[in-house]
Amino acid sequence: MLDDPRVNSLSEATVQAAQLVAGGDPKLVQIVLLSLRVSLTAVLLACLIGLPFGAAIAVSRFAGRRSVIVVLNALMGLPPVVVGLVVYLLLSRAGPLGSFGLLFTPTAMVMAQTILIVPIVAALSRQVVEDAWQEYREQLKSLGESRLGSVATLLWDLRFSLVTIVLAGFGRAAAEVGAVIIVGGNIDGVTRVMTTAIALETSKGDLPLALGLGMILLTIVLALNAAAFIVKETAQQRYG
Amino acid sequence: MDMRTPPSLLPLELARVVFAVGGRRIIDGISLRLDAGPRTIIVGPNGAGKSVLLRLCHGLLLPTSGTIRWTSPEPPGGPRRQAMVFQRPVLLRRTAVANVAYALAITGVPRAQRMPRALDALRRVGLEHLAKHPARVLSGGEQQRLALARAWALSPEVLFLDEPTASLDPGATHEIENAIGAMHASGTKIVMVTHNLGQARRLGDEILFMHQGHLAERASADRFFREPASREAAQFLEGELPW
Amino acid sequence: MVVDRRTLAISLVALIALNTVSAQAQERFITVASTTSTEQSGLFGHLLPRFEQKTGIKVHVVAVGTGQALDLARRGDADVVFVHARSAEEKFLAEGHGVKRYPVMYNDFVLLGPKSDPAKIGGGKDILQAFKNLEAARAPFVSRGDKSGTHLAELDLWKAAGIDIDAMKGPWYRDTGQGMGPALNTASSMNAYILTDRGTWLSFKNRGDLTILVEGDKRLFNQYGVMLVNPDKHPSVKKELGQMFVDWVISPEGQQAIVDYKINGEQLFFPDAGQAGA
Numbered sequence: 001m002l003d004d005p006r007v008n009s010l011s012e013a014t015v016q017a018a019q020l021v022a023g024g025d026p027k028l029v030q031i032v033l034l035s036l037r038v039s040l041t042a043v044l045l046a047c048l049i050g051l052p053f054g055a056a057i058a059v060s061r062f063a064g065r066r067s068v069i070v071v072l073n074a075l076m077g078l079p080p081v082v083v084g085l086v087v088y089l090l091l092s093r094a095g096p097l098g099s100f101g102l103l104f105t106p107t108a109m110v111m112a113q114t115i116l117i118v119p120i121v122a123a124l125s126r127q128v129v130e131d132a133w134q135e136y137r138e139q140l141k142s143l144g145e146s147r148l149g150s151v152a153t154l155l156w157d158l159r160f161s162l163v164t165i166v167l168a169g170f171g172r173a174a175a176e177v178g179a180v181i182i183v184g185g186n187i188d189g190v191t192r193v194m195t196t197a198i199a200l201e202t203s204k205g206d207l208p209l210a211l212g213l214g215m216i217l218l219t220i221v222l223a224l225n226a227a228a229f230i231v232k233e234t235a236q237q238r239y240g
Numbered sequence: 241m242d243m244r245t246p247p248s249l250l251p252l253e254l255a256r257v258v259f260a261v262g263g264r265r266i267i268d269g270i271s272l273r274l275d276a277g278p279r280t281i282i283v284g285p286n287g288a289g290k291s292v293l294l295r296l297c298h299g300l301l302l303p304t305s306g307t308i309r310w311t312s313p314e315p316p317g318g319p320r321r322q323a324m325v326f327q328r329p330v331l332l333r334r335t336a337v338a339n340v341a342y343a344l345a346i347t348g349v350p351r352a353q354r355m356p357r358a359l360d361a362l363r364r365v366g367l368e369h370l371a372k373h374p375a376r377v378l379s380g381g382e383q384q385r386l387a388l389a390r391a392w393a394l395s396p397e398v399l400f401l402d403e404p405t406a407s408l409d410p411g412a413t414h415e416i417e418n419a420i421g422a423m424h425a426s427g428t429k430i431v432m433v434t435h436n437l438g439q440a441r442r443l444g445d446e447i448l449f450m451h452q453g454h455l456a457e458r459a460s461a462d463r464f465f466r467e468p469a470s471r472e473a474a475q476f477l478e479g480e481l482p483w
Numbered sequence: 484m485v486v487d488r489r490t491l492a493i494s495l496v497a498l499i500a501l502n503t504v505s506a507q508a509q510e511r512f513i514t515v516a517s518t519t520s521t522e523q524s525g526l527f528g529h530l531l532p533r534f535e536q537k538t539g540i541k542v543h544v545v546a547v548g549t550g551q552a553l554d555l556a557r558r559g560d561a562d563v564v565f566v567h568a569r570s571a572e573e574k575f576l577a578e579g580h581g582v583k584r585y586p587v588m589y590n591d592f593v594l595l596g597p598k599s600d601p602a603k604i605g606g607g608k609d610i611l612q613a614f615k616n617l618e619a620a621r622a623p624f625v626s627r628g629d630k631s632g633t634h635l636a637e638l639d640l641w642k643a644a645g646i647d648i649d650a651m652k653g654p655w656y657r658d659t660g661q662g663m664g665p666a667l668n669t670a671s672s673m674n675a676y677i678l679t680d681r682g683t684w685l686s687f688k689n690r691g692d693l694t695i696l697v698e699g700d701k702r703l704f705n706q707y708g709v710m711l712v713n714p715d716k717h718p719s720v721k722k723e724l725g726q727m728f729v730d731w732v733i734s735p736e737g738q739q740a741i742v743d744y745k746i747n748g749e750q751l752f753f754p755d756a757g758q759a760g761a
Contacts (some may be wrong), residue, residue, distance in 0.1 A: 143342075239374045
């Protein structure tokens, strides 16, 4: 059994992961911090754009509304590598936004991930808000609330359901490699994040290290989710 | 200082109002006039269109044809002078007092005045001790009283109520009825839909009896319960009252 | 702990702070487009710190396939190109995208295969004969198939062996479209033959049953060239800093640094800057 390379890899990986974490390897710390910075920033921007957008669609009626919803839902499945390619072409020196010199920087990675997550946040918040709108609509209208005011009121009132959506967006961002590797270039010490580091070690054949990094990534995401869940549950209990 | 009271919303005139959905006429040509003063209670069998009529008056629905006209309507975007309480209270995930303050904010009350006025409204319905409680963890009766306080804080000219005590126990029902009575005493026109005929007798000054989308009978509460003029009303009362 | 506006405001400020602090690293740097196999050999990790120490210039290496590296430079997204595909580099120059090509170093390819060696090529010194044997035996063979320097070298060898590989390839020839590492992973798990650069092989850990079967044939040598991207065509190129890198790499100091890079005591790259015809 111990000769089975699959078992070996897994146990080796766990040992690697533990050693990396215990050793406090500065390179690892830098990669983790960059991953968090890129994905959290992307989630923040995506929420600033996607939450009001999704909520606005939920409370509005306009021609073509159903088509917009279908397209929005479909965009949740945007392949990261396609987004990466498009953003690369936009930011390349030969492209329309080339003069900003953003290619191969963390900013480019944030841009690409934001584009990836906005549809998720918008489509899911649209669904959540629309479901609740049935309950709130008449009362808010009776009080004289404007459509814009309704969007803001609903987003805050539904904040506990929206936390799950934000976590979904973050999960998607932290897990993807296709977009960040193209627009970031996986440059050592500059644009290397957890996922691209794992991809690199895999292609070098160092599978235990790749798996170890994977375990660290999963642990971080798990910890974040647990924290968010606890905060949400305690607050939800209080506010009903 | 010129304290001009704004011109009154009432009377409200409905002329040949029809409300149809998918070809079905839920309101089938109603003309009526609501004046300030008497507490108006709308009764009738299920499907008569009572709730729809209420919503048409309040502006939550638009008529398919016919007109609904207030004497001097509220300017759009201006402060609300009418309010509505629904069968199930819709409260925000905030404290009780914040819910009332929210309504005041929408209607343009300056920030400094919101809290004092909100607390005052809670006091009127006996909820001031629960001001800082999250609204959604209150009991059904307390939530409905809060909804009433929220409406009351706006000092509305007209208060529409759609079966406000249908989901409440007798004790809570009694408290709501007291609050409604107090609001009326302070000058608010009451227009209420109810299934509870005892409640209609207790609270009503005049009765609007609806049947299949028509206004079948209109009379003072006294006369309606003693001697209903229409056949449908008589049948309705007979079926409902536990003789 | 409550989800309230205060907590959100604090988190927001923290996130913005994290971003601005990192953005302040406005250092002098150049972007070098190179290949995955070069980066994975570990050469840059050894070479670049020495260059940075001497000049204070940071080098950002974007490691992709040779074709992609040159394309990147064609778009003006790199300052310097450092690849190992002479004909592609000459074409790049002819198109006007590069200033001048300097030979830097060479490493060599080796032909790997399973220890069992079904095609019986082990120990041979003639790479073309080995390729003929592989085709005749229809032994499982993994190709990179990604227009990389290694892939182009492999195709040249089939051609030189007189084999029209497009016509002769069958299920035994696996065109994977992958980088060197993943292709080696595939070959290792399939017990197939594969052409690889020595550097990647020396650092590769997932060897399985593979071993070097053919090496040393001059036709397996892999020449590296460095070029500054033409600033006349691409004004955004950092020409002074880029030129400093080019100059350093072909200087005696840079060439010595290349010699000093060893894996398990073995030198991978052999400097040959200034050698005519390289």
